[in-house]
Amino acid sequence: MTRTQNPIQTSLSTAQNHAFDGLDLGGVCFISDLHLSENLPSTCAQFTHFCQTIAPQFDTLIILGDLFAYWLGDDTTDQNPTALLVIDTLQALRSQGVQIGFVAGNRDFLVHQTFCERAGMVLLPDPCIVQIQQQRVLLTHGDLLCTDDARYQRYRRLVHKPWAQKIFLSTPRSWRSRLANRLRRQSKLRWDALNPTQRAQLSQLQDVNPATAQCWFSDYQTGLMIHGHTHLPSTHLTHATKRMVLPDWDCEQPAATRWGYIAWHVHDAQPELTCALSVAL
Numbered sequence: 001m002t003r004t005q006n007p008i009q010t011s012l013s014t015a016q017n018h019a020f021d022g023l024d025l026g027g028v029c030f031i032s033d034l035h036l037s038e039n040l041p042s043t044c045a046q047f048t049h050f051c052q053t054i055a056p057q058f059d060t061l062i063i064l065g066d067l068f069a070y071w072l073g074d075d076t077t078d079q080n081p082t083a084l085l086v087i088d089t090l091q092a093l094r095s096q097g098v099q100i101g102f103v104a105g106n107r108d109f110l111v112h113q114t115f116c117e118r119a120g121m122v123l124l125p126d127p128c129i130v131q132i133q134q135q136r137v138l139l140t141h142g143d144l145l146c147t148d149d150a151r152y153q154r155y156r157r158l159v160h161k162p163w164a165q166k167i168f169l170s171t172p173r174s175w176r177s178r179l180a181n182r183l184r185r186q187s188k189l190r191w192d193a194l195n196p197t198q199r200a201q202l203s204q205l206q207d208v209n210p211a212t213a214q215c216w217f218s219d220y221q222t223g224l225m226i227h228g229h230t231h232l233p234s235t236h237l238t239h240a241t242k243r244m245v246l247p248d249w250d251c252e253q254p255a256a257t258r259w260g261y262i263a264w265h266v267h268d269a270q271p272e273l274t275c276a277l278s279v280a281l
Contacts, residue, residue, distance in 0.1 A: 012220065015129050019122045020101055026059025028132050030262040032141065032228025033248035035107065036082050037069035042251040044085060046259055046279050051093045061098055064228045064246060065105025065141030072176040073169045074114040087119045094120035103128065105141040105229065110165065129220060132264055136222045142229025145208040207232065217241045226262060233260060233275050247275050
């Protein structure tokens with residue numbers, strides 16, 4: 001399959017105008033794509049353990065999207081046991097002095113200011129630029145970089161429009177839940193119907209477009225980018241740029257456990273990617 005060159009234009013001013021802009025973030029830890037839900041109790045437990053043991057070693061924790069498997073609106077928080085667990089866990093971390101930033105993902109793009117305040121998180125734009133160890137770093141969930149998937153990018157533009165979100169969030173919570181369940185079932189059925197070749201082609205279509213990534217490096221005048229979304233943890237290097245991809249989390253099956261993070265301690269010149277294949281409870 002030939003990769004297209006179809007960069008998505010984003011706003012430099014928005015990326016730089018946020019609550020962490022200009023702050024000293026100290027040592028920073030990044031996670032993304034945990035997909036927490038009541039159906040993933042072991043993954044939720046690993047997240048809690050991480051926030052009790054690893055995250056307190058840093059000054060700042062930044063969550064780059066898809067913290068939740070789905071999000072139907074901040075008004076559903078009190079009926080969502082996983083959301084309440086996240087609030088308790090992150091507030092405990094916040095009480096230890098750790099700053100927490102959050103960039104919404106494609107699964108939880110409806111997480112808004114109300115929930116972030118309850119969880120002690122600072123809501124950041126996608127993309128955003130932060131200063132870490134005197135370096136200019138570009139952060140994004142990652143789906144904006146997957147520009148080969150034109151159908152998804154059209155869908156993304158629609159659901160991020162304020163009027164579309166206002167209409168959806170004005171519907172009954174029970175209707176939103178039924179719709180989300182139906183869409184997840186349909187997505188699974190479509191995937192299950194594909195043969196191995198078709199799955200490989202779809203996975204390539206949904207991966208980052210390298211030309212788009214290079215445009216971002218140029219437009220935002222940075223040599224380092226960190227994101228999630230693709231579930232393909234790696235470090236992509238060119239002669240002048242580094243793009244680091246976070247792992248997703250799934251701790252439900254011991255033989256297929258995966259989770260991880262990117263650590264950037266105060267005295268480290270560069271961040272380090274850690275991918276784990278067993279739980280640490």
